[in-house]
Amino acid sequence: MLQTKNLTYTYDGQQLLRFPDIQCGKGDKCLLLGQSGSGKTTLLHLLGGLRQTTGGEVLINEVRLDSMPAARLDRFRGQNIGIVFQKAHFVRSLNVRDNLLLAQRLAGKPTDTGRINELLERLNVGDKLKSRTDALSIGEQQRVAIARALINRPAVILADEPTSALDDVNCEEVIELLEQQASEENATLLIVTHDGRLKSRFSNQIILSDTKL
Amino acid sequence: MNLFxxxxxxxxxxxxxTLLSLILFALGVGLISILLLLNRQLEEKFDKNLAGIDLVIGAKGSPLQLILCNMYHLDAPTGNVSIQDARPFMNPEHPLIKKAIPVSVGDSYKGYRIVGTTTDIVELYKAQLASGQLWEKDFEATIGAKVAEARGLKLGDTFFSSHGLVDDEGLEHSDTEPFRIVGILQATGSVIDQLILTNTQSIWKVHSGHGEEGEAHQDTVVALRDAVDQDITSLLVQYRKRNFKTLNLARNINESTNLQAAAPAIEINRLYDLMGTGEDALRTLAYIIICVSGFSIFIILFDSLRDRRYELALMRVMGASRGVLLLMIILEGLILAILGYLFGMLLSHLGLFILSDYLEEAYRYDFNALLFVKEELYLLGAALAIGIGAAIIPAVQASMTDISDTLTEA
Structure with missing residues (x-):
């Protein structure tokens, strides 16, 4: 579960952003909507422990991220937070399977090829195990990226504009997969987007506006 | 999927x-290693061939040439000395000289030198007979192990000597008796392996142009001393005891006779000094190559960081700490250095293996390509240090990657 209280962030000590409190329960699926420049990505990075907050609290499974020492935060992030980005990126020198093995390894989890096979099968890219990541189509890449976000059974999945680069068919598919897989793992899913196509799908919506003070 | x-x-x-830096690194390491190997093995050979010889007495000329010709059998003779001039030093009652062994060089058989001398020389090099016996009568020869092996010579084989030290059929001394092989020595690793030994009189007879048959002396050594109007190339001298008198002996020979006396230890050190200059230049070149290769490792790693910034940020997202990224880049530098070192070792030892054939032809010295020297271990240490040194700046930079900024940029 994911929670924020009075979260603020200052860009270069000047522009102060104040974010609304977020409350996403275990297994909930939330949509965070906002226009470009509203600080969506910044918020996602704060939630993922990728950026240091200026004020307020970020809690994941009731553990505060904002005051965690750096090395512990890295480990915590690897084990409890899965992130899907707008554009899928991978370690280019590794194939699909090795990228997923790396994700397990870096999170300090034992490597489990069974889990990798199972996830890729579930996401319909089971035959891409040995492929180079840059040989995959955009849709396949996004699926593998979802598999990577899920690999360590995270408590929270954060998705940053996961559909904005995709056409309607792929958009539908990817969002369905995300929802479905999050349910399967009983993980909290938070999608940050300005993609209007998603509005109708989620009842739990947070609108990001007037964050700048 | 471990970090390595x-x-x-x-x-x-x-x-x-990657290949480019490996080649550069291997070249630098290989060059240094082969210098170390050649240096060590040459010094060992030279030292072994000193064979307890304190002084070489021969004709005036370059003292280094005198030593190289008569002890190492590398250079041409400085000239001849008459047996009359040499006689005083061959007196067994001489107060300073324990042993003076006459050496006559100038002829060869198929590239191997024929040395007219006394059987004392065998003791000097601590050589043992493998088969047969030492030479006694004229035109009997005992040959070194290498000669026997290289030219396929056996006991009882006969051959004509050839004038000069290069193999030339046209200069064969075929108007005299042929030499007959009566003994073969065991290998010693010293220069005697490369020699064909016979008595001094045989050399004289070959050069007087007609064999004087049956000039039966009871003792060939006494006969040698008593000969008149004959020349030898040099005397290899062992002192009874080294002291200021022996120093004076050498000086007196050089100042007041038409002979020259040279101390091998001094001349060989001079030779090392001469070689040292060339070696220093090569070594400097090798260090420069290694530095350039270290720099190329730095460039590769630094350059790849630009391409991999997003990957590095991604790894942090997946749970890698700053330390893991630091370690990963250092490992890349280390892998390059270790591989470069191994290729360099392969290069130098393989190179020496190939070179040893040529060196043996040219200098009659064989080199062992499988010998490893302690300094090569230090070289490994230096290689590791270069690997780490070249990687440290890129590694620190990688570890400083700001996750959020990098992800946002892309």
Missing amino acids: KLSWKNLINKPLA
Whole structure:
């Protein structure tokens, strides 16, 4: 579960952003909507422990991220937070399977090829195990990226504009997969987007506006 | 998927750049290593061939040439000395000289030198007979192990000597008796392995142009001393005891006779000094190559960081700490250095293996390509240090990657 209280962030000590409190329960699926420049990505990075907050609290499974020492935060992030980005990126020198093995390894989890096979099968890219990541189509890449976000059974999945680069068919598919897989793992899913196509799908919506003070 | 494997995959993802630094590194390491090997083995050979010889007495000329010709059998003679001039030093009652062994060189058989001398020389090099016996009568020869092996000579084989030290059929001394092989020596690792030994009189007879048959002396050594109007090339001298008198002896010979006396230890040190200059130049070149290769490792790693910034941020997202990224880049530098070192070792030892054939032809010295020297271990230490040194700046930079900024930029 994911929670924020009075979260603020200052860009270069000047522009102060104040974010609304977020409350996403275990297994909930939330949509965070906002226009470009509203600080969506910044918020996602704060939630993922990728950026240091200026004020307020970020809690994941009731553990505060904002005051965690750096090395512990890295480990915590690897084990409890899965992130899907707008554009899928991978370690280019590794194939699909090795990228997923790396994700397990870096999170300090034992490597489990069974889990990798199972996830890729579930996401319909089971035959891409040995492929180079840059040989995959955009849709396949996004699926593998979802598999990577899920690999360590995270408590929270954060998705940053996961559909904005995709056409309607792929958009539908990817969002369905995300929802479905999050349910399967009983993980909290938070999608940050300005993609209007998603509005109708989620009842739990947070609108990001007037964050700048 | 451990870090080592990841570093390795990152390197082979850029095969050409990786290969270039490997080649540079291997060249530098190989050059230094082969210098170390040649140096060590040459010194060992030279030292072994000193054979307890304190002084070489011969004709005036270059003292180094005198030593190289008569002890190492590398150079041409400085000239001849008459047996009358040499006689005083061959007196067994001489107060300073324990042993003076006459050496006559100038003839050869198929590239191997024929040395007219006394059987004392065998003791000097601590050589043992493998088969047969030492030479006694004229035109009997005992040959070194290498000569026997290289020219396929057996006991009882006969051959004509050839004038000069190069193999030339036209200069064969075929108007005299042929030499007959009566003994073969065991290998000693010293220069005697490369020699064909006979008595001094045989050399004289070959050069007087007609064999004087049956000039039966009871003792060939006494006969040698008593000969008149004959020349030898040099005397190899062992002192009874080294002291100021022996120093004076050498000086007196040089100042007041038409002979020259040279101390091998001094001349060989002079030779090392001469070689040292060339060696220093090569070594400097090798260090420069290694530095350039270290720099190329730095460039590769630094350059790849630009391409991999997003990957590095991604790894942080997946749970890698700053330390893991630091370690990954250091490992890449280390892998390059270790591989470069191994290729360099292969290069030098393989090179020596190939070179040893040529060196043996040219200098009659064989080199062992499988010998490893302690300094090569220090070289490994230096290689590791260069690997780490070249990687440290890129590694620190990688570890400083700001996750959020990098992800936002892309």
